[in-house]
Amino acid sequence: MQHRIFILLLTLVTFASATLGAQTEEAGVPASTNIPGREYPRILPDKRVKFRIHAPEAESLQIDLMKKYDMQQDTGGYWTVTTEPVVEGFHYYSLIADGIPLMDPNSQTFYGMGRMASGIDIPDTDMDYYQPHHVPHGQIRSVNYHSDITQAWRRAYVYTPPGYDNNTDTRYPVLYLQHGGGEDETGWPNQGKADLILDNLIASGEAEPMIVVMDRGYATDPDREVDPNAGFMGGNVFSEVLVEEIIPMVDSTFRTIPDREHRAMAGLSMGGFQTFQTTMTNLDKFAYVGGFSGAAFVRDGNLTEMYDGVWADADAFNDRVKVMYVSIGTDEPERMYQGVNAFHGMLEDAGIDHVYYESPGTGHEWQTWRRSLRQFASLLFE
Amino acid sequence: MQHRIFILLLTLVTFASATLGAQTEEAGVPASTNIPGREYPRILPDKRVKFRIHAPEAESLQIDLMKKYDMQQDTGGYWTVTTEPVVEGFHYYSLIADGIPLMDPNSQTFYGMGRMASGIDIPDTDMDYYQPHHVPHGQIRSVNYHSDITQAWRRAYVYTPPGYDNNTDTRYPVLYLQHGGGEDETGWPNQGKADLILDNLIASGEAEPMIVVMDRGYATDPDREVDPNAGFMGGNVFSEVLVEEIIPMVDSTFRTIPDREHRAMAGLSMGGFQTFQTTMTNLDKFAYVGGFSGAAFVRDGNLTEMYDGVWADADAFNDRVKVMYVSIGTDEPERMYQGVNAFHGMLEDAGIDHVYYESPGTGHEWQTWRRSLRQFASLLFE
Numbered sequence: 088m089q090h091r092i093f094i095l096l097l098t099l100v101t102f103a104s105a106t107l108g109a110q111t112e113e114a115g116v117p118a119s120t121n122i123p124g125r126e127y128p129r130i131l132p133d134k135r136v137k138f139r140i141h142a143p144e145a146e147s148l149q150i151d152l153m154k155k156y157d158m159q160q161d162t163g164g165y166w167t168v169t170t171e172p173v174v175e176g177f178h179y180y181s182l183i184a185d186g187i188p189l190m191d192p193n194s195q196t197f198y199g200m201g202r203m204a205s206g207i208d209i210p211d212t213d214m215d216y217y218q219p220h221h222v223p224h225g226q227i228r229s230v231n232y233h234s235d236i237t238q239a240w241r242r243a244y245v246y247t248p249p250g251y252d253n254n255t256d257t258r259y260p261v262l263y264l265q266h267g268g269g270e271d272e273t274g275w276p277n278q279g280k281a282d283l284i285l286d287n288l289i290a291s292g293e294a295e296p297m298i299v300v301m302d303r304g305y306a307t308d309p310d311r312e313v314d315p316n317a318g319f320m321g322g323n324v325f326s327e328v329l330v331e332e333i334i335p336m337v338d339s340t341f342r343t344i345p346d347r348e349h350r351a352m353a354g355l356s357m358g359g360f361q362t363f364q365t366t367m368t369n370l371d372k373f374a375y376v377g378g379f380s381g382a383a384f385v386r387d388g389n390l391t392e393m394y395d396g397v398w399a400d401a402d403a404f405n406d407r408v409k410v411m412y413v414s415i416g417t418d419e420p421e422r423m424y425q426g427v428n429a430f431h432g433m434l435e436d437a438g439i440d441h442v443y444y445e446s447p448g449t450g451h452e453w454q455t456w457r458r459s460l461r462q463f464a465s466l467l468f469e
Numbered sequence: 470m471q472h473r474i475f476i477l478l479l480t481l482v483t484f485a486s487a488t489l490g491a492q493t494e495e496a497g498v499p500a501s502t503n504i505p506g507r508e509y510p511r512i513l514p515d516k517r518v519k520f521r522i523h524a525p526e527a528e529s530l531q532i533d534l535m536k537k538y539d540m541q542q543d544t545g546g547y548w549t550v551t552t553e554p555v556v557e558g559f560h561y562y563s564l565i566a567d568g569i570p571l572m573d574p575n576s577q578t579f580y581g582m583g584r585m586a587s588g589i590d591i592p593d594t595d596m597d598y599y600q601p602h603h604v605p606h607g608q609i610r611s612v613n614y615h616s617d618i619t620q621a622w623r624r625a626y627v628y629t630p631p632g633y634d635n636n637t638d639t640r641y642p643v644l645y646l647q648h649g650g651g652e653d654e655t656g657w658p659n660q661g662k663a664d665l666i667l668d669n670l671i672a673s674g675e676a677e678p679m680i681v682v683m684d685r686g687y688a689t690d691p692d693r694e695v696d697p698n699a700g701f702m703g704g705n706v707f708s709e710v711l712v713e714e715i716i717p718m719v720d721s722t723f724r725t726i727p728d729r730e731h732r733a734m735a736g737l738s739m740g741g742f743q744t745f746q747t748t749m750t751n752l753d754k755f756a757y758v759g760g761f762s763g764a765a766f767v768r769d770g771n772l773t774e775m776y777d778g779v780w781a782d783a784d785a786f787n788d789r790v791k792v793m794y795v796s797i798g799t800d801e802p803e804r805m806y807q808g809v810n811a812f813h814g815m816l817e818d819a820g821i822d823h824v825y826y827e828s829p830g831t832g833h834e835w836q837t838w839r840r841s842l843r844q845f846a847s848l849l850f851e
Contacts, residue, residue: 144568184567186526196578196585203578219622229609240601255637
């Protein structure tokens with residue numbers, strides 16, 4: 088008598104491993120953002136990307152990666168397309184099937200564009216700083232906490248630096264690090280590789296060991312009426328949640344140094360705007376400020392009236408704020424580039440000390456923000 | 470002069486918040502597994518599920534949730550379908566567009582079926598044990614480590630119980646908890662809600678505070694030839710990686726009690742097989758064993774010859790192993806149910822102490838495994 092236990096288990100495992108078996112003679116390498124074992128999309132030596140999808144029943148398929156590419160039906164029901172060379176760094180992309188922007192089943196998924204999306208990471212000549220190396224590694228911790236303001240459970244990702252668990256007498260400074268619009272708290276851990284960037288900077292002595300808190304930039308108070316004229320961030324009470332709930336939660340949960348000289352905030356795009364909105368009205372709580380591809384929303388060019396006149400007295404401001412950092416990619420959309428560059432000019436005209444960085448050749452994307460984090464983190468808590 | 474900084478930022482934020490605005494008068498509630506703010510899929514009071522996708526250009530669309538349902542085109546380019554009542558618990562599902570099983574853009578994504586997949590969680594009458602409550606919460610930590618055997622960087626998720634950071638003199642027992650075939654180390658944290666189950670069990674005193682390690686059940690040694698006759702787990706060296714690399718890494722990184730009386734292993738489906746394969750040949754390292762919808766792969770019904778005869782001397786085995794736990798859902802595919810049930814019968818015939826549990830009304834899915842973890846965790850380290 089033979090007991091053939093787990094026949095269906097066998098089927099599942101075979102199914103899983105079948106995806107690992109497809110070896111090809113093709114040039115290039117599978118993207119690091121693929122599901123492990125998937126051969127496509129492949130990044131060719133000249134940074135063109137070849138996509139391949141099995142879809143014998145499809146009428147037409149497209150890949151939307153910076154621009155739309157029509158796929159061509161191959162033999163055996165495979166659809167393929169090779170793109171133009173793609174700029175280095177991480178890009179969201181879509182598979183368009185039946186006219187709907189969807190996810191490529193070959194790709195891992197990332198929260199961006201207001202939904203889960205496919206992503207592809209094109210190698211950069213300077214990418215060592217966000218690769219895993221044989222150095223001490225920190226951890227990213229998922230922390231559930233209840234927010235009374237939003238009347239909801241929320242999740243923060245918290246990077247603790249190497250040695251945090253062993254050096255139990257050591258307290259650490261904290262960087263609050265925000266994602267952009269259409270993204271969420273998974274952005275910096277996944278797309279941004281914040282943990283690897285910090286691990287490597289700390290190992291080389293370029294950054295101080297620090298805690299990094301990556302929370303969700305969306306927050307609404309269900310009891311509060313939203314003024315319909317409040318503008319594009321109307322109803323978003325994240326600044327309030329951060330100052331009144333998240334910072335106290337972090338200070339009581341982790342071994343922080345809970346004062347302004349050891350607290351920084353930075354964010355990208357929408358998160359950069361939130362950073363300025365939060366820090367400039369709470370300078371008793373923050374001494375370091377970073378806006379990556381997004382900073383203050385200066386109306387009428389009148390810097391000195393912003394945020395209750397925080398920039399009216401440049402000397403006082405420069406004395407108070409240890410580092411203010413503003414960055415932009417040179418290939419961002421013109422209005423974004425002009426906006427941040429103009430803000431930089433206004434700061435300079437007003438005598439406000441700040442570090443300004445332009446990321447060469449990158450757009451409103453994660454490669455600009457990885458580079459910005461690398462720089463900004465190295466300036467903190469010295 | 471007016472500086473309209475961040476026009477495109479505005480566009481992004483508007484795009485993100487547009488998804489939050491769609492209020493409907495429809496019955497039911499948005500699934501908890503939806504992208505926040507998405508109204509569909511909606512779970513109706515009788516557990517039918519209504520899906521809705523905007524796809525004005527589509528020719529035909531289907532939802533594949535346990536079975537395939539044709540969607541119908543509504544006015545304004547919306548496609549909808551309402552399923553039959555769906556059994557409680559978490560299910561993977563697909564949106565079929567252009568004939569390809571893809572992900573519903575309304576859903577969060579989960580690694581299952583060997584790729585990222587959509588998921589829907591149908592409320593259960595008994596679901597309090599995996600909901601967040603006002604009790605102390607543990608953390609799930611993402612730990613990067615290098616594996617010399619596989620010559621690769623790997624990631625473990627490690628649950629640390631409430632109080633871990635404060636009780637720095639306390640050491641904890643460890644449960645190694647594995648996912649199934651086609652899933653990965655994200656399964657237990659995301660689909661399984663392992664952290665919430667443990668938080669609630671620990672808060673009520675039903676389980677001892679413990680560390681839970683959730684690693685990736687796939688591991689290959691690039692230098693090793695795989696015997697083509699080695700069977701369905703041929704070439705998978707996970708047991709070796711666990712015993713030689715993961716356990717030492719965990720014992721040196723966390724405050725564990727590093728002996729067999731304080732070490733358990735359990736897994737579901739393929740992970741249950743791996744659990745028995747690992748623990749039965751390493752009883753000097755494990756005292757607690759759990760197989761959820763998957764356990765030993767008994768050839769020829771000859772229990773006593775398995776694993777170097779570990780079950781030949783029932784008294785010795787019963788003395789050595791504190792808890793052996795075997796479970797199955799009553800609605801699993803017949804051969805799976807029969808396989809595990811037969812294994813249970815063989816253990817009984819051989820006088821091998823074990824706990825056997827049948828999850829009523831659930832299949833080869835996460836609801837069976839959440840219930841199993843709840844039971845198994847409460848039996849550990851007493």
